[in-house]
Amino acid sequence: MPDQTQNPTPHAGAPRSRSVAALWGSGAVAATILVLGVNGTLSSWTSAVIANDTNTVKTAAAVILSETSGANTCFSSDAPTTNNYTCTTINKYGGTAAPLSPGQQKVTDITFKNVGDANAASFAVAPGACTQTPEAGTETPTVADLCASGDLTVAVSCTAGATFDGVPWIDLAYTAAKPPTAAATHTALVGDLNSGAQWTCRFTVKLAGNASVLAQGVTVSQPLTWTLSQS
């Protein structure tokens, strides 16, 4: 018997070569199946998957009012659930630190802004009741009624923009008179209350030059409520 190991012949070695090739082929097929199985091609056969990665929702736009005087700013959204905030850091009547003398006036500019995303249709002010300390008619000599006498006057005028400049609104304005009692509303005009818009109101509080001496030492207080509305 010939030593096949010493003298191999092509014919004598052909079955062995086919077996090796079959092995390599089977491995390749198995590897291919494995790869296909792993990358899902074959896994999709066993599970159904839908990816949904762009789920979004959008809230409605709101109006938010801010008012700024110097370094102080108040937002209606400082009361986030009601959007109705009471601001204690901004005094539009000049305050009490430097009392008024006859003929003297205090001018305060307040800049309002619609910091919400919605455009507004109106801006309104509602004055509350004017009160004073000490009360009129008390003490000796008798204290004058500064809320009603006209010795103390309040004037309000507003213009579009971040500074008081330009043509004043005619629908929200108070000429110099005793502290106002009637509400006033400005209706949006050419987008002056739109989102991002600013407008500035100037408050001029004056003690008349002929003010009674009985008007001395009186603190006058009045709430003012500012409402920015979409409708």
Add this chain to the structure above:
Amino acid sequence: MTDGVPRHHWRTLLSVAAVALGLLAVSTDATRSAWTAGVVGGTSTARSGELAFSHAYQATACSTVRRVAGSQACSASLAPALGATAAGVSAVDTITNYGTLGADDLKGEVRAASCAPVKLDNRVAGANPLLPRYGATFSPTGGPMTDSGFVTLDGGAPGGYATSAASSTQPGGSLLSSATVAGIGVWFKAAPGTTGPLFSFGTSPANGTGAADRALSLDATGKLRFVWNVAGSTVTSTASGYADGLWHFAYVTLGGLSVLGLGLLPRIQLWVDGVQQADVTGALLSSFSSYPGHWHLGYAPTSVTGLGTAYVKASLSNFVVLSSGSIPSGSTLGKPTTQTAFNTATSNATDHWLLADSGTTTFDDTLPATMSAPCSKVNISWSFTGPAASPATDTPLSSFADNTWRQVGAPAPGASQVATLTIRRGVGYTTDLSGLRLHVPLSHRAQSRPVDSAWTQTFTWSGAESAVIG
């Protein structure tokens, strides 16, 4: 299905549904309103200022309160209590702003309205009033008789006294006749122990050297002594104790007594309260002195009276001099009980100083040459600190007292401004001006700015006690 559910269960379900819908509606509305309206509220305040000031000076205060305007009459004086010196005498006034108006909101000003010497009016000779000097107070009422007043002299050193503005010559020497030719009287009230002169006559327009006589004084026992000539001839009352705190009327008459073969001799009679206390005839060849001079109330040189003081601490009323016409005797004059009766009894007076003046009436007529234009010879300096101002700097009172307001600024609330007022003898000053009471109404006005308003408080020192002592 309805048939399968009991009716009351349906009602319960409907109720729950209604409540749920209601809550939904409410919550939806609230949410929507918060989104559709932004609201910012807040209370704004303004305060009116207060105008209130005070002055503190020479242990006296004068202040105002807020809500009061107008003029505030202040007592005492901003000026020094002492008379002017060459170096100057000063008084300090502290002005405090206890209102709330700031210094920039206030206008502070001072003013001297006028200047003139104070007078004690002469009822019968208007050009010859008495001019009070140094410490004197004035009482238009409450004198010894109904409707009479009085002055009170302080008996200081120098003490208050008064001198007649005009020079006069009293009858004397050979001019005297056998009749009574002169009468001199004064009401006085002095506390026990008081000594000093009630009046005298002398050449000095003030308290200088020179001849002097006709000096009536209270001596240490309360007796009245009258030196009736420059030689020092003296008459003394019989009774004593007139320094008793009560009003008395002393009256001296001068006349002549014809002594057969010896000619005329001076005769002096002293009356107190209508009762004769002395009746003395002068020695042969003695006579009444007669020379130009001035009457002095409350002053006589110690060299004449022999007393330890040239001044008196006493109240005096109705100084009267009769030197012409019919001279009433002391008994005729008596002790009148009303001013009217006194005036009637002394209707022939040459000079009659009621001494019922307010101390603020002034004399603008002719003064002795050495006393002319006194306000131009007394200077004022008025300086302020905090804030600083100098409305007057060694300025003659005649220039400064022109009724013009001068700016001095005002202190901040709670702060004080200090004013110093100095009185100094100026150019042309003579000692005959010493102690002259100059009526110089001073005012300080605080007013609000920026406009002239009713918020003005004016402090004024215009009373008799506020006189500047020259």
